[in-house]
Amino acid sequence: MQQFPCPWCGQRAEVEFRYAGDAGVKRPGRDADDRAWAQYLHFRRNAKGPAQEVWIHTAGCGRWFVLSRDTFTHVVTGSEPMA
Amino acid sequence: MGGLIQHRAGVARHDAVAWGYARAADSLGVHIIQDCEVTGFDVKSGRIDAVETSRGRIEADRFGMAVAGHSSVLAAMAGFALPLQSYTLQAMVSEPVKPCLDVVVASSSHGAYVSQSDKGELVMGGGLDRCPSYAQRGNFPMTQSVVASLVEMFPSFATLKLMRQWGGIVDTSPDNSPILGPSPVEGLYLNCGWGTGGFKAIPAGGTLFAHILATGIHHPVSAPFDLKRFEAGTLIDEAHAGVAH
Numbered sequence: 591m592q593q594f595p596c597p598w599c600g601q602r603a604e605v606e607f608r609y610a611g612d613a614g615v616k617r618p619g620r621d622a623d624d625r626a627w628a629q630y631l632h633f634r635r636n637a638k639g640p641a642q643e644v645w646i647h648t649a650g651c652g653r654w655f656v657l658s659r660d661t662f663t664h665v666v667t668g669s670e671p672m673a
Numbered sequence: 674m675g676g677l678i679q680h681r682a683g684v685a686r687h688d689a690v691a692w693g694y695a696r697a698a699d700s701l702g703v704h705i706i707q708d709c710e711v712t713g714f715d716v717k718s719g720r721i722d723a724v725e726t727s728r729g730r731i732e733a734d735r736f737g738m739a740v741a742g743h744s745s746v747l748a749a750m751a752g753f754a755l756p757l758q759s760y761t762l763q764a765m766v767s768e769p770v771k772p773c774l775d776v777v778v779a780s781s782s783h784g785a786y787v788s789q790s791d792k793g794e795l796v797m798g799g800g801l802d803r804c805p806s807y808a809q810r811g812n813f814p815m816t817q818s819v820v821a822s823l824v825e826m827f828p829s830f831a832t833l834k835l836m837r838q839w840g841g842i843v844d845t846s847p848d849n850s851p852i853l854g855p856s857p858v859e860g861l862y863l864n865c866g867w868g869t870g871g872f873k874a875i876p877a878g879g880t881l882f883a884h885i886l887a888t889g890i891h892h893p894v895s896a897p898f899d900l901k902r903f904e905a906g907t908l909i910d911e912a913h914a915g916v917a918h
Binding site for chain 1: 743745746749754755756757758759803804805806807808812813814844847903904905906
């Protein structure tokens with residue numbers, strides 16, 4: 591089973607984690623139009639290759655972090671706390 | 674314990690259906706060009722003129738994009754994003770045994786389904802893998818979960834060995850319903866986001882998409898599935914979409 595590096599708990603089995611979405615998605619301001627809200631809520635890069643993803647360590651410390659992972663090779667190159 | 678049985682249900686061999694469609698299309702004069710990769714889109718002032726491929730340039734007035742598993746990759750080439758996330762959906766088969774199961778059994782609470790093929794193999798699978806992926810192999814935790822569920826339902830299957838396991842990429846949309854209709858690029862039309870439900874619905878999807886490509890406008894049935902629904906907030910509540918294997 592693949593191990594993911596939690597920034598606080600270290601290397602742990604992937605089943606302890608849950609995927610939560612693309613990293614770096616910015617919430618628009620209150621006056622944003624429908625298009626901007628749709629982009630924020632639904633439209634994703636869905637990259638094939640290197641990606642920055644938000645994960646949560648559900649069965650561990652319960653904290654969110656950003657995982658650098660390749661969606662084609664599944665190689666993980668690092669993790670860091672949410673900015 | 675409880676369950677439902679659907680007496681008029683059946684099993685269709687999806688690869689045979691796909692080949693049947695391909696042969697029929699070919700005999701009607703449709704050119705099916707294999708090993709031909711799209712390398713780019715020629716878009717001028719928001720309108721598509723041609724598709725560049727590994728085997729040359731193809732020009733047309735209207736283009737249809739039906740590339741399940743790689744819709745976001747091609748959309749990015751054409752300069753736009755889609756409300757899709759790609760996941761691996763895996764399946765596996767056991768060694769062949771004498772006939773022992775003449776129905777398809779699916780359990781939502783176990784997250785697994787199983788049927789027996791004509792060759793005697795038990796064909797089984799479950800839900801999507803837990804992380805977005807373009808790797809066509811599948812992760813071990815889901816393989817384990819499917820096998821564990823199967824053995825819980827049929828303890829006697831525990832002695833069988835798995836013979837093959839594989840994974841395909843599916844594009845899932847926020848409401849688990851497909852996206853059909855115009856893209857943000859004029860002349861380029863979308864047929865994507867079928868998630869795990871493609872095979873069962875694609876005869877209807879193909880008819881609707883042919884209508885869109887032939888006329889340039891929606892069929893009344895396909896209109897609600899337009900990409901604009903995510904902006905308008907008219908997402909589709911399709912009962913049991915994505916879970917009814």
